[in-house]
Amino acid sequence: MISVNSILLLFIVLILFLTHMTKLMFRRIHKNGRLAPQLPPGPAPWPIVGCVPEMLSQKPTYRWIHHLMKEMDTDIACIRLGNVHLIPVTCPEIAREFLKKHDATFSSRPTSMAAQMCSGGYLTTILTPYGGQWMKMRRVLVSEIICPARHCWLKDKRTEEADNLVKYIYNQSKSSSGIINVRTTTRQYAGNVIRKLMFSTRYFREERTDGGPTIAEEEHVEAIFTILRYLHAFCISDYFPWLIGLGLDGHEKFVKEAVSTVNNYHDPIMDARIGKWRSFGNWNEESTSNDPQDLLDVLVTLKDSEGKPLLTPEEIKAQITEIMFATVDNPSNAIEWAMAEMINQPEILKTAMDELDRVVGKERLVQECDIPHLNYIKACIREAFRLHPIAPFNPPHMAMSDAIVAGYFIPKGSHVLLSRLGLGRNPKVWNKPLEFRPERHFTNGSTEVHLTEPDLRFISFSTGRRGCVAPMLGTAMTIMLLARMVQGFNWMAPPNVTSINLDESFDDLFLANPLVAHAEPRLPLHLYP
Template sequence: MMIMSLTTSLPYPFQILLVFIVSIASISLLGRILSSPTKSKDRYRQLPPGPRGWPILGNLPGLFMTRPRTKYFHLAMKKLNTDIACFNFVGVRVITISSDEIAREAFKERDIDLADRPKLFTLKIIFDNYKSMGVSSYGEQFMKMKKVITTEIMSVKTLNMLVAARTIEADNLLAYVHSMYQRSETVDVRELSRVYGYATTMRMLFGRRHVTQENVFSDDGRLGKAEKHHLEVIFNTLYCLPGFSPADYMDKWFKGWNIDGQEESARVNSNLLRSYNNPIIEERIELWRQKGGKPAVEDWLDTFITLKDQSGNYLVTPDEIKAQCIEFCIAAIDNPANNMEWTLAEMLNNQEILKKALKELDEVVGKDRLVQESDIPNLNYLKACCRETFRIHPSAHYIPTHVAHQDTTLGGYFIPQGSHVHICRPGLGRNPKIWKDPLVYKPERHLQGDGITKEVTLVETEMRFVSFSTGRRGCVGVKVGTTMMVMMLARFLQGFNLKLHQDFGPLSLEEDDALLLMAKPLLLSVEPRLAPNLYPKFHP
């Protein structure tokens, strides 16, 4: 009756579509029940609280009608007054969590139970049949790629090898901003921070800033035409990752239907991304496997290509290298860029915070030299600002989806095998049960531990907010991510006095609902605060 009453109020084409979806969903749900004895027992076990659903479709109509889709979960949990909730999307249980205690339980006590990833068609398209570490199922492929990345790519030895590459881009950041000052140009912080993140990632990954043979650059640090498009495609591919589309829960039945435009967008953008990455990878593989090869390992790509197993066989296949390079591209840029923009906005909103950050830089580094990576351990207040930004202004609503590969429990509730588990970033960082005055930006809250001041890191293992996540599926690039983030902020603050540009208008800390970015990109006017000879020239 519920479905019939709704369909009569909808346009005729949508009535047909809804009836078809219900029919397919019924078949899907029946198949799940028959193939999994666990499902038939769910009603005898206590699932987390959740909103009342429709027959067969469960909560899918509510999700379908809500924009942005993440808002549906927030509103439902607020109405239920719960920090853990269970939603039913055509038989797929979706668990959302905004409790630090339950998040710690998930990633410490139940970590192995929740270490799987969803098998979604968009992920298969982007990452070449789930070959990269981040999206592969918990098993042999995941173990292999994680071992390679943690022991080789992110090793101290390899990261030290790449200090010079990162320093070049830290210098280029200053050269770029200084050239804008000389031309009286507006500094768009979002564009600036994305250029820095992109260029630094390209240097570490491919050993060069350019992605085409033309290598067309201006002499001030701006990206060339191809690099601009490459960066745009990276973000477009990032936005194709699972985002609570109905297709995410009915992928088996609607593969090829392009619901929400997901599949077409994933295919187009990932193919464009490969058109830039793959020629570099293929050329380098051929170079290494020629007689004589390349004289030395100089970047992450070289490292991947040259690794061999105990039998002398190449450890990582070309297809695995290509998939992992895509993952590195889309994972490395948005977090530092988002953190930079929000941190500067909060500093401008509270000038005392800005003064404290500048005072620390002047005391630790001074004005006679540029801040270096070796200074980062001593820049505790600056790192506290980055932590506070992670807490209150995360770069995404949820961490990547975890999937229960066996029945388990969380918070005393039953979590069935196959459940999608989502940790809500704003739900943790802005939770008044975890933080006093959660909407107040206060870096000092991260400076004290057990009554004494200690070195600040950007990692939050207690899951009171999410920086790089933790557990088996936690970010393996914590060190390089911290370095990129702190160096970008430190170099910018050390090098320039800043104020809001007149075109920006009054400072607004309003955020975009869908992406959690600042609703208006932060525009600044800058002036040098160091001696002219300290500003580097651009290094192509």
């Protein structure tokens, strides 16, 4: 296997040969002789390779990028990796210019090793570059999968998993001295919800009577988070495609294994269901007499104008897997962080409990119909999205043509990265940005709170053509997760622990250690399923 040092040596040889070309990479001259708008500020790149040596030597890359921007005191930068201009942004005003004023120009996605593997060869919505396939799949999602009617249709399935959440925590509190692994709990809840919506099942194989995950569900969720970790992880082959297959940084191996794990769980279910509804390319007459029971049924039974299947099995499989990725991460991460912050600030936790007692009471469990009235709960979630995002950057937008944004030249093919960290923790936007303060989201005297943030002061569901198409689902999942946990149990740090450690992992933005907390039931016993 070729080592990284060997590749770097090759790069250095190329550098010595082509040094005289560097100035051409950074200056554009108008025909009238005047300088054209320049690229955003950034580090001086090496010829050909750009700043890849720095990227490889200063891990994790996102911390290096944010450190550079802080040193340069800039809200927009340009870092060249190979022949790709990376444009990180930490200013809401500039972010809105990219995703609102110039949304059409920046509505594509770059190709990458991980995106290609995870999207079945770009058959899906989130990861697929702009074009006919993306438009087809987006129409399917918007009209058939995440429309309001479908959201209402699936309400009972979501409620079933919210009930199971309470059951699982209650059983854990009785069998483990009240000690709950909140990370496992939140991630499995999110996995349960989307498995129920997709496949009408919580479990892949055998069930557990206490409502908890088996090894299969744990492996499934772990594989999804592994894929998410490497999906936009600055893999060297993303900037030098001819390196794909060499496995220089190990990303390909991890992604392949994780995708294989997910497919091993998904494919038998989907193959059986497709076989039920279709026979030799034609509709199975017996099956068409039945109504769809879940989202997999919906995707399989969609027809085109000629009455033929609208989606291929490959498109169905890839899109369902992508929906899994898109729904599991944000709710679980936000609520783990929110619970950690609220346990350390008991007055915030009490205010949230008081709201639930006032709106819902203690004689029934909180339901989705209560969500409009749970504004303090929503403020806590907004604050978790702001301060503790799931990833340092939003999925990259790729420029489909040259553009001028914020007075800077953005070349065609640039990868624009809106910084979730930089936007949500920007001291020019937020007072005391590193403090967890839900009250900051009650602005201008308004008491109504939403999880969406169209002004991009932080990123929850983003905006524009590439914004999240399912904010209703994300909102319902996240609020019900926190509301059921806060309503159903008294939470505190474990015995002999004075406070929860809020250190952030160095390699990612999760809590450095999974949140473990003590939970005690606080409702009448008949409410625990």
